[in-house]
Amino acid sequence: xxxxxxxxxxxxxxxxxxxxxxxxxxxxxxxxxxxxxxxxxxxxxxxxxxxxxxxxxxxxxxxxxxxxxxxxxxxxxxxxxxxxxxxxxxxxxxxxxxxxxxxxxxxxxxxxxxxxxxxxxxxxxxxxxxxxxxxxxxxxxxxxxxxxxxxxxxxxxxxxxxxxxxxxxxxxxxxxxxxxxxxxxxxxxxxxxxxxxxxxxxxxxxxxxxxxxxxxxxxxxxxxxxxxxxxxxxxxxxxxxxxxxxxxxxxxxxxxxxxxxxxxxxxxxxxxxxxxxxxxxxxxxxxxxxxxxxxxxxxxxxxxxxxxxxxxxxxxxxxxxxxxxxxxxxxxxxxxxxxxxxxxxxxxxxxxxxxxxxxxxxxxxxxxxxxxxxxxxxxxxxxxxxxxxxxxxxxxxxxxxxxxxxxxxxxxxxxxxxxxxxxxxxxxxxxxxxxxxxxxxxxxxxxxxxxxxxxxxxxxxxxxxxxxxxxxxxxxxxxxxxxxxxxxxxxxxxxxxxxxxxxxxxxxxxxxxxxxxxxxxxxxxxxxxxxxxxxxxxxxxxxxxxxxxxxxxxxxxxxxxxxxx
DNA sequence: ATCCTGCGCGCG
DNA sequence: AAAGCGCGCGCAGGAT
Numbered sequence: 311x312x313x314x315x316x317x318x319x320x321x322x323x324x325x326x327x328x329x330x331x332x333x334x335x336x337x338x339x340x341x342x343x344x345x346x347x348x349x350x351x352x353x354x355x356x357x358x359x360x361x362x363x364x365x366x367x368x369x370x371x372x373x374x375x376x377x378x379x380x381x382x383x384x385x386x387x388x389x390x391x392x393x394x395x396x397x398x399x400x401x402x403x404x405x406x407x408x409x410x411x412x413x414x415x416x417x418x419x420x421x422x423x424x425x426x427x428x429x430x431x432x433x434x435x436x437x438x439x440x441x442x443x444x445x446x447x448x449x450x451x452x453x454x455x456x457x458x459x460x461x462x463x464x465x466x467x468x469x470x471x472x473x474x475x476x477x478x479x480x481x482x483x484x485x486x487x488x489x490x491x492x493x494x495x496x497x498x499x500x501x502x503x504x505x506x507x508x509x510x511x512x513x514x515x516x517x518x519x520x521x522x523x524x525x526x527x528x529x530x531x532x533x534x535x536x537x538x539x540x541x542x543x544x545x546x547x548x549x550x551x552x553x554x555x556x557x558x559x560x561x562x563x564x565x566x567x568x569x570x571x572x573x574x575x576x577x578x579x580x581x582x583x584x585x586x587x588x589x590x591x592x593x594x595x596x597x598x599x600x601x602x603x604x605x606x607x608x609x610x611x612x613x614x615x616x617x618x619x620x621x622x623x624x625x626x627x628x629x630x631x632x633x634x635x636x637x638x639x640x641x642x643x644x645x646x647x648x649x650x651x652x653x654x655x656x657x658x659x660x661x662x663x664x665x666x667x668x669x670x671x672x673x674x675x676x677x678x679x680x681x682x683x684x685x686x687x688x689x690x691x692x693x694x695x696x697x698x699x700x701x702x703x704x705x706x707x708x709x710x711x712x713x714x715x716x717x718x719x720x721x722x723x724x725x726x727x728x729x730x731x732x733x734x735x736x737x738x739x740x741x742x743x744x745x746x747x748x749x750x751x752x753x754x755x756x757x758x759x760x761x762x763x764x765x766x767x768x769x770x771x772x773x774x775x776x777x778x779x780x781x782x783x784x785x786x787x788x789x790x791x792x793x794x795x796x797x798x799x800x801x802x803x804x805x806x807x808x809x810x811x812x813x814x815x816x817x818x819x820x821x822x823x824x825x826x827x828x829x830x831x832x833x834x835x836x837x838x839x840x841x842x843x844x845x846x847x848x849x850x851x852x853x854x855x856x857x858x859x860x861x862x863x864x865x866x867x868x869x870x871x872x873x874x875x
Numbered sequence: 876a877t878c879c880t881g882c883g884c885g886c887g
Numbered sequence: 888a889a890a891g892c893g894c895g896c897g898c899a900g901g902a903t
């Protein structure tokens with residue numbers, strides 16, 4: 311197999327070495343090289359397949375997206391010129407959806423003319439060099455070069471980790487998964503027919519509604535049947551149905567639950583997505599506006615909790631599961647430099663800390679209040695607690711309020727490391743303009759008002775969710791670096807492909823939660839490492855500011871058990 | 876036959 | 888106890 315690394319990747323040993331080293335801010339040659347390439351998803355899978363692990367990278371596509379829109383690069387050449395090829399780059403899948411692991415190598419075969427036969431959508435080496443120069447210049451000329459450098463390094467580290475996690479996959483026990491399905495749904499039915507449990511529940515619903523031919527999967531039909539029975543429902547949402555007292559409701563809710571499991575993560579999911587003891591989802595780095603990761607294929611970020619028991623370590627190995635505790639309010643404390651909020655979370659559960667500080671009466675109130683503050687809740691228990699939170703934590707509350715006000719007038723907000731929110735689209739402005747005209751009706755005005763508030767809730771949440779995503783990127787980067795440094799381990803190899811078969815490795819990531827797959831003997835070391843990396847991420851984002859980022863960490867052979875350990 | 880949209884629900 | 892942020896996916900049913 312031929313692996314092309316020099317074109318169009320820009321080697322740090324080549325002509326742009328100074329520029330690349332400049333990105334790190336450390337000219338000392340003791341650090342590993344930072345590979346610069348158009349797209350990690352284009353180049354890294356082939357390198358990994360050849361057994362080569364890359365320590366650090368600069369992803370031009372991801373960096374471009376950040377720098378084009380950041381409020382801190384306004385006025386730089388990169389930000390002011392018209393849209394170009396870097397704006398048009400598609401989000402490249404790591405692999406073709408239906409291709410086996412070997413087919414991805416095709417991207418890296420050298421073509422008959424001696425050039426990479428891959429993908430002519432990818433910019434060539436001169437274009438990459440030019441783009442790198444532009445990006446470094448934009449960072450240098452920006453309002454906060456240090457923070458942007460950190461963000462770009464974190465994005466690229468995330469991109470490397472994401473490709474590696476796709477490469478190794480989530481360890482999956484299909485037998486356990488099948489047992490969960492059989493226990494809930496009954497024996498696996500022939501394709502195209504309903505599982506026994508679902509069929510029985512459907513009959514119960516039809517009987518209770520006196521609708522012998524009702525098709526349970528048709529929401530309009532079900533809604534009509536419910537209303538015909540005199541039930542005051544406007545939709546078939548579970549939370550609305552739960553308010554209703556009628557013999558049809560319990561079996562209907564149970565049916566919907568099972569139907570969801572069957573269609574989203576049933577036997578066909580298992581057959582489509584699990585091969586060789588692995589579920590190999592694709593992570594889409596920065597796939598969400600806020601900077602969170604998205605995923606594609608198999609719904610990797612929506613695995614139902616009840617299926618976590620099917621996530622099983624290989625023989626002799628364990629899963630170390632780490633979960634950042636109250637990540638978003640802690641991030642908000644850092645963002646707002648809110649020492650009182652940080653103190654409430656010092657060395658303990660942050661919501662309990664609020665109780666101890668006599669800010670709220672119960673942990674539940676603290677939690678629902680903070681969620682309301684960060685999401686823009688205006689009703690219920692959440693709104694009731696807000697005044698007390700505003701009094702106790704004025705800095706934090708003022709920050710999210712300011713973000714909301716900015717969004718309400720169509721402005722942009724920026725995360726701690728420099729990711730800036732999108733502007734509302736033309737339709738938003740049209741609706742606002744319409745409400746200002748002479749003949750605007752009450753409907754137009756209320757629509758505009760609702761839309762105004764909605765965009766305010768979006769920007770309010772953007773700063774918190776986006777900065778939390780930045781913390782998570784830094785955390786992942788640290789864990790990834792330190793896991794690799796542990797080196798190859800004695801004892802049984804895992805089923806993970808090289809170069810990770812004998813090395814502790816990241817196996818799964820979910821916004822504020824990480825799963826590491828490692829030899830059983832290493833569980834304690836890894837747990838400590840993951841915790842140290844969390845503290846390190848906190849200091850990278852908020853140097854010198856005393857906000858803690860504690861984790862709940864557990865180790866077990868199954869994901870489900872590790873969470874409770 | 877194929878594409879698109881809204882709904883509902885899984886996750887954080 | 889509730890409906891405020893961000894997603895992906897499968898399905899049904901309408902649009903093409």
